Amino acid sequence: MPANFLYLGLIRLALPNARIIHIKRDPMDSCFSCYTQHFGDGMAYTYDQYTLGRFYVRYARLMQHWHEVLPAGSVLDLSYEDLVGDTETQARRVLDFVGMPWDDACLRFHESGRPVKTASFAQARKPVYKTSVARWKNFAPFLKPLLEIVRDHRPMDAADVALLQPAEPQPVGAEHMTLPRASLPLEAANVKSNSPGLRFANA
Numbered sequence: 001m002p003a004n005f006l007y008l009g010l011i012r013l014a015l016p017n018a019r020i021i022h023i024k025r026d027p028m029d030s031c032f033s034c035y036t037q038h039f040g041d042g043m044a045y046t047y048d049q050y051t052l053g054r055f056y057v058r059y060a061r062l063m064q065h066w067h068e069v070l071p072a073g074s075v076l077d078l079s080y081e082d083l084v085g086d087t088e089t090q091a092r093r094v095l096d097f098v099g100m101p102w103d104d105a106c107l108r109f110h111e112s113g114r115p116v117k118t119a120s121f122a123q124a125r126k127p128v129y130k131t132s133v134a135r136w137k138n139f140a141p142f143l144k145p146l147l148e149i150v151r152d153h154r155p156m157d158a159a160d161v162a163l164l165q166p167a168e169p170q171p172v173g174a175e176h177m178t179l180p181r182a183s184l185p186l187e188a189a190n191v192k193s194n195s196p197g198l199r200f201a202n203a
Contacts (some may be wrong), residue, residue: 002043002157005022005059005062005063005066006062007026008020008066008070008075009066009069012070012074014031016101017031018074019074019076019098020070020074020098021073021075021076021078021094021097021098022063022075022076022078023078023079023080023083024077024078024079024080025079025081025092025136026080026081026133026136026154027056027060027150027153027154028136028143028147028150028154029132029133029134029135030056030080030134031049031052031053031056031136031150032038032136032139032143032146032191033132033135034046034052035047035049035146037119039119047141049146049149050145050146052146053145053146053149053150055148056149056150056153057149057150057153060153074174076093076094076097077092078090078094080133081133084128084129084132084133085130086131087107087128088106088107091107097169104183109124110124110125110126110127111173115117117197136165137159140160140163141163144163144164147160147163148162148164151164164193
């Protein structure tokens, strides 16, 4: 479940032989998926980019801590992008990790009639697809606050870096300044209309 990462230490104490599978995904895709989902009570942090981004950073730091303190081999990191790109290879890694034999039915999960009680219930009825990889980029201009917070936890390409650059202010040259005479103080209104850098409307 979403908050299981908080309790890995307790899980290992209660179940010393537990095998923990940790699926990692580009934080922008992961957070954007949460941001667009209505979870109801208990996950209000997903409705604000700043809160969501900070939650992700804390999760990433805690997972690093678990990797450092839990016995080696307790946690298998699995890349979402690798999983949808080569499902069989990654599924075999999982089965090897938990000590189970390969079964071709692992690739036909979408044919199962078992109940699915997660926010991804519709996707679980379909074969693996890749169209959700980098889906956040379709909405990138609206997700800059989130990207700014998680940027240190993902590879940043040139487009991502450019997205976070402050907009260059457009200089306004004096030759483009048009000042209505009526709006100027009396002293300024008496300046000759051919003074360098200023042009008065109706002069």
